[in-house]
Amino acid sequence: MTQAFRIENGGLINRDKKLSFKFNGKTYLGYEGDTLASALLANGVHLVGRSFKYHRPRGFFGAGVDEPYAVVQLFRNGETEPNIKATEQELFEGLEAKSVNCWPSVNFDIGAINNFLRIFLPAGFYYKTFMWPKSFWYRIYEPFIRKAAGLGVASTKHDKERYEHKYEYCDLLIAGSGPSGLAGAYAAAKNGAKVILAEDKPRFGGSLLTSDVNIGNQSGKDWAEGIIAELKTMPNVVVKNRSQIFGYYDHNMLVMSEKVSDHLPSTKKYHPNKRLWYIRAKEVLISSGSIERPIVFGNNDTPGVMLSSAAKEYLKVYGVLVGRKPLVFTNNDSGYETAIEFKKHGVNPVVLDSRKNPESEIIDEAKNLGINIKNSYVVVAAQGYKKVKSADIASISEDKKQLGKIENIQCDCICVSGFWTPTIHLASQSGNKTKFKEEIDAFVPGQSKQNETTLGAANGVFSLEETLKTSFTAGSELSKKITENDNKIAIPNVVEKKSSQHDKFWCVPLPKGKNYKRFLDFQNDVAVSDVEIALREGYRSIEHVKRYTTLGMATDQGKTSNLNGLQLVSEIENKVVPAVGHTTFRPPYTPVSIGAIVGREVGKHSRPTRKSPMHSWHEKNNAVFVDAGVWLRPRYYRRGNENLFEGSKREAKNVRTNVGVCDVTTLGKIDIKGPDAAELLNRVYTNAWLKLPVGKARYGVMLREDGIVMDDGTTTRISENHYHMTTTTAQAANVLSHLEYYLQLVWPELNVNVVSTTEQWAGAAIAGPKSRDLLQKLFPNSDVSNEGLPFMGYMEGDLFGVKARIYRISFSGELAYEVNVESDYGNFMWEKIIEVGKEFNIQPYGTEALSTLRIEMGHVAGSELDGRTIPFDNALEGLVSKKKDFIGKRSLQRSAFIAEDRQRIVGVVPLDKQTSIPEGSHLVKDDKAPLPNPKLGHISASCWSVEYDNPFSLAILKDGKNMIGQKLFAMSPLKNKVIPVEIVSSHYVDPKGERVRS
Amino acid sequence: MLHINCPHCGMRSQNEFSYGGDASVKRPELNKEVSDQDWDNFVYNRKSLRGKHLELWQHISGCRQWIKVERDTATHEIFRTFKADEEVA
C-alpha cells in the first residue's frame, strides 16, 4: 500500500524510518512519529469502527485525547488491550489493531440493523424495554447487549507487563506543555522551584506545533523546542511526555499516568509498561488547553467529518491530508486556519461560514489565497455511508431558523469548527466551582478551590500574547512565594493574527421533511432527538438527562459533547446555559489501565509475606505451608505420600505420646515496661494482675469496650517493671494500637511504654510428656523440674551459649514449654531442639496438628474469639474479675450478655463416631423442620481427636450450659451433609488440666 | 489522599495513618457508676457530623502517636492538628 494521502514534505514524522503495521488483517506502512490514526489516514483508511448503539460506521473525529470514537483493540507482543484510542496510540513496527463494536467485520456489521431500526432505540430504550420479564434479562437481553455493545475485549491471560507506582513532591506541577505550560514552567524553574511539567502527547508544545505564530522572532514551534531543551538541562525540573495527569484529588494530590513503553514494539528489560505518579504539589498550574467544539448537523457522525483542528494537526504534525476535496464548516476564524493549510499544500477547500460578514486578518489571508468562502452558509447533512461523498448545504437566515435552497456539493471530508471549549476537568475535579463565560459560550474555572491556577486556553484566554503574559507572571509569582527568588524574565514579543468574534451558533436546523440523526455525543450515540425525548419525558436536571440518555458518560466524559448538550437543554428549557449547569467531571480524565492503578501489588506482591527465621528448615523438611495472616506457617510436614489428614494426625499423636516442636514465632509479642505496667495490664485484661510475681506467666483475656473478646494470650513478668505480652498472630497489630490508645489518650498518667517485639524473638513450643526430658538436655545447667520451673513459670537459660527465655505455658494441653531466642539464633535453636530431641522421638508439628490439640482440649482460638463472643461464651468467665474494673466490663451487664440461655462453647461428637462435621455447620433440633430452620448454634472448629480416634468439634451453642448430653443435627447445606450429633463438654481431653501441671 | 500534619513528624500522606473516630468522646472513669444511657453513648452513639469534626488518627507507620485532627468531613479540609495531650482551644 502506498501512503496516498501523505504529502511530499513537512510534518514532524521521521520519514527515514518506515514502519509496517496491520489493521483488521491488512498490512500498511507508516512512519516513525505517526499515530495509528495518522498512519491509517495517510493510507486513506477512514472507517475504523462501528458506533456503540446503532453500529453506524465510525471514522476519526479528533487527533488526540479528544477522539470520541476511534477506539481499537490493540495487539502488542502477544498481548491484547481493548479501549485504545487510535489517535493516541503511537505507531511501532509490527503493531496490530482491530476494530471493535462490529461483527463479523467493520465493513459488514450485523448490528448495523440497529441503525435501520433506530426508531426502536431512542433514549431510555434499554430501561423501558428490557425490564420484563426479569428472567429474560439474565438469559437473553444482557448477553445480547454485552455482545453487541462492547468496546473491545479484555485479555483473560495473566498480564506479563510490570507497572510501577512513584510518589513525588514538587513546588509546581504543570499540566500541559502548550504556551501557558511552557511559560509557567520556565518562570518557576528560573526561580529555583522544583517543577514537574507533564505533557500527555509524545511531543511538547501543544498548540504551538500547529499554529502560525511567532514568539521572540522564532516560530512558535521553535520557541517551544528551545524552552523544553533548556528546562531539560535544569536539575530542579522534571519534564515528562506521554504523561497524562488524569485526577486532581484532595490536598493537592494529583495522579499522572506515564506511558513508558506503549510506543515500543515490546517493553524494554527492567522497564515498566506504565508508571503511575502520585504527586503532591504545593501549587498546580493547569494549562490543559481547549478542545474544539463540533457544530451539530445531519449525519455529522459519518466518517470524514472531523474537527478542523484535527485536520490541521494531521497535516502539520503528520504530513497527512484527511481529504483532497475538503469542506470547512465554521462559525469562527479557526476553520480558516485549517483552510489556509490545505491551500498551502495545493488542495482547494471550500469554506462555509455561518457568519454573515466576518472580517479579520486570517480571513483576509484566506481571501488573498483565493479560497472559496461562502458566508451565511451551513452544512445541512453529510451524505455517504462509510465515508463522506458529498454534503447538502444551504444558506441560513440571520436568526439561524430558516434554511435556503438545499444544494449538494462534492467533498471527501468535512472539517468542523464550532469554536473552543476550555478543558476544565482538572480544575473542576479540584473542587473549583466553574463559571460560565458568555463571550466564549463555555465554562471556565472560578475561584480556586485548592492551590490551583488555570492558565491560557483552559482559562478561556485564546490570545497567545495574553496567555504568555499571564503564564510567565503566574509562574514567577507562585514560585517566588515558595523559593523567595525573584528572577525577572523578559516576556518575548508575540506575532499572532487577530481573530474576529465567533458566531454563537451550534446546531443546524432540520430541513422540512428530513429527520437526519444529528449527534451530540459521538461515543455514546446520543442524538439531538434523544435529549428532546428525555426532556419531553420529564427529565429536568442535567445529571438525570445524562443518565437517561448516556450523554457525556463513559471514557469520553463529554470532551466534545458536553457544551452542545447543554446548549440544547437550555434552548428547549428556555434557560441560559449557566442555569442548566454542567454535570460533574469525574476522574479519570481519560481511561487508565487497571494494571497501572494496581501497580506491583499483584499476585504474591498483593501483600507482604512474613517468614519465620526457621522458614528454610521447614522448606527443606517438606513442610506444606498455609497463610496465617501475612505469615507463612507450616501446616504439616509431609512424609512420603501422606495427605494433610494423615500427616497432622501423626504429628498430633506424637505430641500426645512423645514430644513435638512447633514454630510459634508468629505470635504477637509486646514488650511492656514501666512502674505502672502492672496497673495497665490490670485495666486491659479481665483478670487480676497486680500480684503476679516476677518469673511467672499468666493467661489473660482482653475485651473491647463493647464487652466482646478482643484477644487472649499470656503475659510474663520478666522483672520488676518489665512484662512480655503475647497476642494471637492475627491481632498483634490491633492489640498494640489498643494499648497505645489507652496509654496516650485515656490514661496518660500511667508511666508505661509499649513496643512490638514480634520480630525480635524466634519461638519454639516444645510439647508432650517427654518435653521436660528434652528441655533438661537442652539446658543442662538449669533446674527445669516441676519444682524448679512449675506450670506458668518463667526462667532464663543458656542454650549452648545462646541466651534463651523459657516459659512453661501450654496451648496443646500437654506438658509444654516455649523457648524464645533472639531471631538471628532461631534456626540454631530449632536445629538443636531437633538434634537433641531425636532420642525422644521428636517430630516437628504444624498448625493443623496444633489445632487438633487445642480443639480437643477445648482451648479457644480465633474461630471462637470471632468478634461476636464474650468471655462467658468461651467458658472464660472464671477469668473475669468481680472486684476490679477493666476495659469493657460495664458492657458485660447488657441484658443479652446475661441472658439465662446465653450461647456457650460446647463439644460436639457425631453419633456414628465416623463423620467429620464441616466447620460452619449449623446446629438444629429438627433436621426436617421447614426452612428457615431455627439455628441453635454453629460449629466453630473441627478436628479428628487423636486421643479418642473419632471426630470432635467445638461449637458455640445457644444455652450451651444446659445442652450437654442433648442430641442435635449438624447441617451443612454447603457440603450437603446432615449429621446426627451429641453435645458434650468442650474439654474433651484431660478436663481437669492435670497434664500441663505434671 | 489527605495530607496530615503529624505534630511529631510533619506533613505525611494519609496512608501512614489509621483513623480512630471522634476525638471528643470521653471514656467514663474506671470504678465509677455509669448509667446504661451514658455507657451506650460512650460505646455506640456518634454524631456523624457534616462539617468541622475533631477526630483521632494514629500515625501507625510513623511515630505511632495518636493525634487529634480537626477536619471538615464534607470538604476534607484540615484546619489544625494536635498532640494527644494538647488542649484544643
Ligand SMILES: [Zn+2]
Ligand atoms: Zn508522627
